[in-house]
Amino acid sequence: xxxxxxxxxxxxxxxxxxxxxAGGVGGTPGAAGLRDPYFPGLGxxxxxxxxxxxxxxxxxxxDRLRGTATITARATQDLSAFHLDLAxxxxxxxxxxxxxxxxxxAGTEMTVRPAGAVEERLRAGRTFTTVVRYSGSPETVVDAxxxxxxxxxxxxxxxxxxxxxxxxxxxxxxxxxxxxxxxDVEVTVPQALTAVSNxxxxxxxxxxxxxxxxxxxxxxxxxxxxxxxxGRFTTRQSVTPGGVRLFTAVDPASAAxxxxxxxxxxxxxxxxxxxxxxxxxSSAGAIVERSDDVDYALETQNRPVFPGPPDTALLVHxxxxxxxxxxxxxxxxxxxxxxEGFATYAEWLWAAGHDDVPVEESxxxxxxxxxxxxxxPGDPPSAVDLSDPPVYGRGAMVVxxxxxxxxxxxxxxxxxxxWTEKYRHGNASTDDFTAxxxxxxxxxxxGLWDAWLYGESRPPxxx
Ligand code: TRP
Ligand code: ZN
Numbered sequence: 001x002x003x004x005x006x007x008x009x010x011x012x013x014x015x016x017x018x019x020x021x022a023g024g025v026g027g028t029p030g031a032a033g034l035r036d037p038y039f040p041g042l043g044x045x046x047x048x049x050x051x052x053x054x055x056x057x058x059x060x061x062x063d064r065l066r067g068t069a070t071i072t073a074r075a076t077q078d079l080s081a082f083h084l085d086l087a088x089x090x091x092x093x094x095x096x097x098x099x100x101x102x103x104x105x106a107g108t109e110m111t112v113r114p115a116g117a118v119e120e121r122l123r124a125g126r127t128f129t130t131v132v133r134y135s136g137s138p139e140t141v142v143d144a145x146x147x148x149x150x151x152x153x154x155x156x157x158x159x160x161x162x163x164x165x166x167x168x169x170x171x172x173x174x175x176x177x178x179x180x181x182x183x184d185v186e187v188t189v190p191q192a193l194t195a196v197s198n199x200x201x202x203x204x205x206x207x208x209x210x211x212x213x214x215x216x217x218x219x220x221x222x223x224x225x226x227x228x229x230x231g232r233f234t235t236r237q238s239v240t241p242g243g244v245r246l247f248t249a250v251d252p253a254s255a256a257x258x259x260x261x262x263x264x265x266x267x268x269x270x271x272x273x274x275x276x277x278x279x280x281x282s283s284a285g286a287i288v289e290r291s292d293d294v295d296y297a298l299e300t301q302n303r304p305v306f307p308g309p310p311d312t313a314l315l316v317h318x319x320x321x322x323x324x325x326x327x328x329x330x331x332x333x334x335x336x337x338x339x340e341g342f343a344t345y346a347e348w349l350w351a352a353g354h355d356d357v358p359v360e361e362s363x364x365x366x367x368x369x370x371x372x373x374x375x376x377p378g379d380p381p382s383a384v385d386l387s388d389p390p391v392y393g394r395g396a397m398v399v400x401x402x403x404x405x406x407x408x409x410x411x412x413x414x415x416x417x418x419w420t421e422k423y424r425h426g427n428a429s430t431d432d433f434t435a436x437x438x439x440x441x442x443x444x445x446x447g448l449w450d451a452w453l454y455g456e457s458r459p460p461x462x463x
Contacts, residue, residue, distance in 0.1 A: 043176025341395020
């Protein structure tokens with residue numbers, strides 16, 4: 001993806017024009033990207049989304065999505081125009097503060113330029129509402145590494161997966177992990193189908209052969225872990241002993257084989273909470289598709305998506321992401337190891353406690369695996385590498401080396417819980433992590449970071 005920097009001269013011209021307008025508020029266009037080291041054009045500058053209200057009409061038989069996105073955002077600069085990320089689909093109209101706005105599209109950048117005298121509402125610090133009406137057949141995005149995300153057709157419907165950039169295939173927004181927001185997703189589907197999204201099911205109403213499902217996510221969510229699954233599902237609702245609302249939706253083809261593992265969700269959540277701190281959300285669950293519908297699991301918030309019945313290790317991994325990734329979210333895609341390293345380490349911890357595999361053994365296996373040494377997890381060479389073994393296995397090794405360096409399990413787990421508490425529902429970078437650890441422990445761990453997090457070659461096993 002390419003960034004579209006605003007030429008300095010154009011900025012200057014706009015500034016002059018703004019200054020020249022008698023009584024004009026002016027402002028400048030928000031940036032087209034947030035300069036993420038891996039996806040420079042991803043996300044948009046000049047505003048911060050606080051809430052998405054998505055009203056969607058999905059008809060899998062017609063392969064059609066019709067949507068109205070109401071985006072509430074706070075301006076972080078005086079804006080004359082701003083960008084949204086949207087891939088494919090046709091935009092029928094856009095309004096800002098209820099007035100028509102001009103829309104321009106180039107690649108995945110959608111520019112919204114309010115017409116008329118709404119500028120006052122786009123002053124830095126003000127909250128404004130944008131409504132975008134759109135429709136079409138959503139795109140399946142193919143990543144540089146060949147993985148499919150965005151909008152995936154399934155045997156009986158569709159599922160939306162958004163890591164790292166796919167969510168722009170089903171709604172316009174600020175699709176960078178640093179801009180988290182609350183969501184209301186209202187989806188109308190043919191009566192025979194179910195629509196499942198993140199958060200809690202607020203209402204479900206059937207009329208004229210169609211059912212509307214209203215899902216609400218009050219806790220901040222990064223758009224890459226937003227999801228929507230439409231299809232035939234066997235659903236179950238319950239409440240864990242800890243008061244977390246559970247909602248599972250399983251493709252009937254996967255239902256019988258999923259039953260036992262999904263029953264483990266409350267126990268896995270309780271076990272995880274004991275190590276990582278209180279579960280960060282008010283609801284949890286799972287969405288299980290068929291293995292030929294999806295190729296991989298994704299930790300979509302509250303409710304991970306699985307490609308067929310998961311095994312316990314995968315369940316542990318995706319639930320660990322609710323703490324590492326979904327509550328504490330990477331500041332940029334460079335910080336991906338903070339997600340995958342910890343989720344992999346959770347698997348190691350689980351295996352130690354349940355399968356008689358000491359963490360040392362998991363560490364040794366990862367250490368011996370050459371695939372984990374292709375690059376440093378703290379600085380993946382390119383976007384293609386973000387889901388490669390070093391981010392997972394070597395990321396988990398960083399966590400384990402930290403545990404060994406502390407040489408005190410109680411202190412180590414307290415440190416982990418302090419981390420999830422400090423950055424709960426926020427964003428954190430690798431620098432935030434190393435600074436936090438050094439501050440909490442009062443130690444200089446430069447050697448550890450240099451060798452395990454940033455070093456190009458495999459450090460000695462001992463020492
Ligand atoms: N985050 C997923 C997991 O570990 C895997 C994944 C899916 C992924 N798509 C990705 C990782 C894109 C990096 C980039 O459960
Ligand atoms: Zn993962």
